[in-house]
Amino acid sequence: MIVFNEALERLADYSSDTDAGVVICTPMMALVDYLGLRLTAVTALPLKHGSMIYGSNDGGSTVLDSDPIVSARMESILSHGLNLQRHLVGNADVGKWLYGPGDLECHLGTDGRVYALDFGRLLPPEAPNGLGERSIFFSFLRKERVLASATPLNSDAFSNWSAKDPDFLEHNKHVAAATAQIYCDIQSFASELMTDSEPISPEYVDARTMASLWWLTLTQTQQLG
């Protein structure tokens, strides 16, 4: 939920930009945890059979990318906004080149709007690391990590969704590198905690953050002239 919450926020930031053409709508969702049980509620959408125009809803047997405008918009959102890698979803003959995970679906609703669904796997998985092969379906990289990656990352890395992609292994390597970077960052975070000359008190950290923000923007302003 947290993962897709963040991803959705980002998706919404980009998809709500009406200057860029079609708006990709996302359903409102709520998740209630109570007494160890979890209820997920999603608003009913005005969809009908055969309304899908992007992605796959049958495990990759059929992959659609039939609307060039939606396709361009998804490229803009997922590639530029989320730093996701273009990859082949499905078989080489019937597969399509998509940016998000294969099971992300876009539908043309009966109200004329385009709705995106099933973005649970929107962010790339962490490389399987002793947690079993299935971990790629529930253990995802954080948004910050994906954005910080030097190369775009494949949401379908390590899964059969993009196994036919000629660069599949290369994409897996990129995801593995991003995962390995987590452990390096943990190490440096630990060192940072240890070597901080003054204990970081939450009372002052906002001032520090403001300072770093200020320097960041000042530098960028100077660069802009």
Added chain:
Amino acid sequence: MDEIASGHSGAWLQTRLHSRGINVRHLGCLRWALLQEQRDARVCTAIENTNTDPKRRQRCDYWARLVLQEMVARSLKNLFRDAMRAALENPHTASVIRREAIRFCNNLIHADAELLAALRAHLSERFRLPATAAGSVAPNDVYDFVGSGDWHPHLVLWKVFQRFCTLAALELSPRVEQLLRKQQNPSRTLPLVTLLALDLRAMNPKVRHTNIIERCEALSFLHSACSIFSSCAIRSASEMPDLALPLIPPSRLYEAEEHLLHASSKLDEAVIAMPTNARAQYLVALAHWRLVELQTDWQWFNAESQRALQSHFSHRKALGQQCLNSVMRADQALQQCLTLLQHRSGGCVGANPHTQPLYRAARFLESLLRIHMCVLNAPPGVNRYQWSTGSEDLAVLERIIEALRLAPEFGGPSGKTTSGDSVLQPTLLEQAHKALCLLRASGDITVAEYSLQACVLLAAFVIHLSDCSLERTSAGWRWACMLFADCWVCCSQLNDYQLCSRLERIAKLIATRFSVSFSYVLCCLYRYCIDCATTIDHLLMLPRYHDTHTLTLSLSLSQDG
């Protein structure tokens, strides 16, 4: 170290990790890295034959313990959920579930051997160390920190317990923490604390949702960041940096920190999105402009250093308390007012709306609403507590409250409208509602404001109901419904059960007034809000309304049969 950095908590750690793109499931790794640092330091000491920096050792212990505390609290939360699920599988009642929750808490406090074994297994499983970059698997932590029947050597039980309760959304009586704190004191030997059924006040659901408000808040982070910088530029007469962080009361520092981190990342994202996103381009340009303008001010502000900030925070704490007191006074006055209304109208608010006391009460509430709207309409960056700490508005408010308190039977209406119109016009209520929506969307709202808001909106609703000319189809009724719904949302978010019950009472009064059932009134209000969600203002309200209100509604309906 504990004294210096006692402000750190699991939430702080979580924010830090997330901002670096690290999931909480890697806490085991972080602990391992910290312990490694400790070992390295020891080895260095042995080789170089020098004493390890004691501060470094202390720091290492502190962080390792904090990480472990967070891991344990999270594992306990999962075990608690398992226990609740198991209890629900058998025939159960509410009391059985409560008993089970209490039993779990008692096992936790008494360091029950079975629970500790499960905890150790869970920790090993959930925070398992992955293969290292070199391909070898790091040895897993055995978590031997808990000896049988004893929590104390490595963990501060009450802190673990506190964090566990936060994560599991358990609400316990203050007595529990007091007892646990006392028990933690090694100089005392006290019998083990045992929780009673009454100690468990509530087991709340945790609701998360993706909604429009959150998205609006995300977009407003940049504005907030700009406001913070703007306020740096506003120097008070005494040249104190009191106005530096006007948006952040001390009790919400963690949120503020997250807020700022988010603002920073939003700015980065906006920079990335500049070529395609016109709105982001505008915001970034605005931010740049303000930040450059504030360069010199920032240098001054930075130079003021931590000591000044410390005094600032203590000052703000006092301001917050004053504000709270003020709101409480307003609330008390409102209670008196409502009692007065009900008393004068023979138990039914709408029975005799044009009586003098009612009119006076309406005037008072109108003033309160106007004051509140002044607060709402304050420009970003202005200290919202100012109104409650000596401003003229407060003086007016206090005079009104005092007059109401001293003279419930006070004389004839001095300013009664000749046309007999409602004291609170629908347009005024509409404005109030819009201001509320804007405030909510700004992401800058405090509990005190919510409380006041709830009181004022409730009052406005009562006054509207008291207007005999009010028809169900009128604009007044429409806005009163919206305000009622807002009020409900406010008090739900505040978990203010007193206000909730008052709202229920009001709903019953409406039912009496219009001769319909209580359930019908609630359903109408609910449906009305859904139907009205055609404008952005309504949409802003709807999602939050959705999750809190449906629960309350279903509860109310079930109570009503």
